[in-house]
Amino acid sequence: MRLVFAGTPDVALPALNALVGSDHEVVAVITRPDAPSGRGRTLHPSPVAARAAELGIETLKPEKAGAPEVVARLTELAPDCCPVVAYGALLPQRLLDIPTHGWVNLHFSLLPAWRGAAPVQHSIMAGDQVTGACTFRIVKALDAGPVFDQITEEIGATDTAGDLLSRLADRGSELLLATMDALAAGTATPTEQPEAEVSYASKLTVEDAMIDWDRPAIEIDRIIRGCQPAPGAWTTLHGDRFKINSATVVEAEALPPRGLRVTKKAVQVGTGAGVLELGQVQAQGKKPMRAADWARGVTFAGDDSFG
Structure with missing residues (x-):
């Protein structure tokens, strides 16, 4: 033909x-x-x-x-x-x-x-x-x-x-x-x-990719994966936009939604149900990097949390 x-x-x-x-x-x-x-x-x-x-x-x-x-x-x-x-x-x-x-x-x-x-x-x-x-x-x-x-x-x-x-x-x-x-x-x-x-799948906007930390960890993981590579899931930290390119649902001590737990090897975030461990992240103005590597260059206060 x-x-x-x-x-x-x-x-x-x-x-x-x-x-x-x-x-x-x-x-x-x-x-x-x-x-x-x-x-x-x-x-x-x-x-x-x-x-x-x-x-x-x-x-x-x-x-x-x-x-x-x-x-x-x-x-x-x-x-x-x-x-x-x-x-x-x-x-x-x-x-x-x-x-x-x-x-x-x-x-x-x-x-x-x-x-x-x-x-x-x-x-x-x-x-x-x-x-x-x-x-x-x-x-x-x-x-x-x-x-x-x-x-x-x-x-x-x-x-x-x-x-x-x-x-x-x-x-x-x-x-x-x-x-x-x-x-x-x-x-x-x-x-x-x-x-x-019938169900519909409208084009994703940047607003659609904003993470709501009150949702369960398993749902947030799906949003992060569904928005990768574009438009890219994001939240805010210290008033700046912060991209999260990958994360994993983990068994860990509970955290309040948006709350951070930072160790030498991992960065964990509380959600509405469960805990997410961040994989690759991208702070504003920075290149993508492993969450643990990013955290080593940041000074955290005791009550720091994502937006």
């Missing part, structure tokens, strides 16, 4: 590479416009745009996905299908109607669970034991189209959102390719989603 691939971040690269290496023909890529990054805030192409350039594939970078020039070019390209992985923009109906087999999205949850922008993060934060990825036909409603196929993936006790998303992106690339193969062979059989089982 003739394909036009839509995607933007690193997580979309395994799927793009799998499709390029298949019997299908990727005739173009649609991605988000170049964005400023780094100290100089200079413009850089998205990871998908950079990879497409390496492969010599035509790349479209519209400010708006439904811009007339994009509609015109996609019509000229006449793709059989447009596979999508984390493109990052809404697709108007005039675009959805162009490919013969529509637009097929690789979504990192078991739909209808966790429709939305941050399914992996919300799955970890909710305490799910199993998640997965699925392919579905994009319709106007958010992540509501019929599902072609899915895979499942266990969520490990120490998995961060970054860990889990990396595994799902790798395995999901094979799933997306299998769906393209099935569409080409005429054997794809999509199934409508049960609307009664």
